[in-house]
Amino acid sequence: DQQVKQNSPSLSVQEGRISILNCDYTNSMFDYFLWYKKYPAEGPTFLISISSIKDKNEDGRFTVFLNKSAKHLSLHIVPSQPGDSAVYFCAAALNTGFQKLVFGTGTRLLVSP
Amino acid sequence: DVKVTQSSRYLVKRTGEKVFLECVQDMDHENMFWYRQDPGLGLRLIYFSYDVKMKEKGDIPEGYSVSREKKERFSLILESASTNQTSMYLCASSPPGGRDEQFFGPGTRLTVL
Known part of the structure; x- marks a missing residue:
């Protein structure tokens, strides 16, 4: 039972355009969400996070949007760069006082020059 | 700089062998995690630990x-390796509390023949 879903396995975007990666979740008790980026042969690295009390968080070219009623979050990358090509995982956490993350299946982003 | 290291990048073992995967972090973090990453399944939590000598089962602890x-x-131990344990294994650590990112190691690609 996949509680966190990324329905698009891959996404191709041209350099300079916007990349939008989507993530849906089923458990309404999740209250903290994170995005990680993973390059081949490397471990995932943290990108950006958002608490359920917010609907938007921005960090440079990266913005995460949270729609709690739809149980949906998205990551916007503007402008996209070839170095952004990687697999992106969304993750969700419960407010249990302990950070046990539930990860999505990942979306492979390819940004072409 | 934050660092999580894993003992091997690539490992090939035979069915039935006992396998040890080691993870070391230099950040004095209380929490440590073991995940496996498989195509189409994302990262799945095997075990985690929030203190020395403490351990908790994750979502897929069997085997x-x-x-x-x-x-x-x-350390992650495969008591008797099986072919369905062929996977990428990722170790992570995080400080105590529930709102900090997890830091990942580079991963160990394990192949069980």
């Missing part, structure tokens, strides 16, 4: 055990 004798070291 695995763990050991945490020192704060900086978290």
Whole structure:
């Protein structure tokens, strides 16, 4: 039972355009969400996070949007760069006082020059 | 700089062998995690530990055990390796509390023949 879903396995975007990666979740008790980026042969690295009390968080070219009623979050990358090509995982956490993350299946982003 | 290291990048073992995967972090983090990453399934939590000698089962603990004798070291043990344990294994650590990112190691690609 996949509680966190990324329905698009891959996404191709041209350099300079916007990349939008989507993530849906089923458990309404999740209250903290994170995005990680993973390059081949490397471990995932943290990108950006958002608490359920917010609907938007921005960090440079990266913005995460949270729609709690739809149980949906998205990551916007503007402008996209070839170095952004990687697999992106969304993750969700419960407010249990302990950070046990539930990860999505990942979306492979390819940004072409 | 934050660092999580894993003992091997690539490992090939035979069915039935006992396999040890080692993870060391230098950040004095209380929490440590073991995940496996498989195509189409994302990252799935095997075991985690929030203190020395403490361990908790994750979502897929069957066929695995763990050991945490020192704060900086978290070992994953495959008691009797099977072909369905061929995967990428990722170790992570995080400070105490629930709102900090997890830091990942580079991963160990394990192949069981």
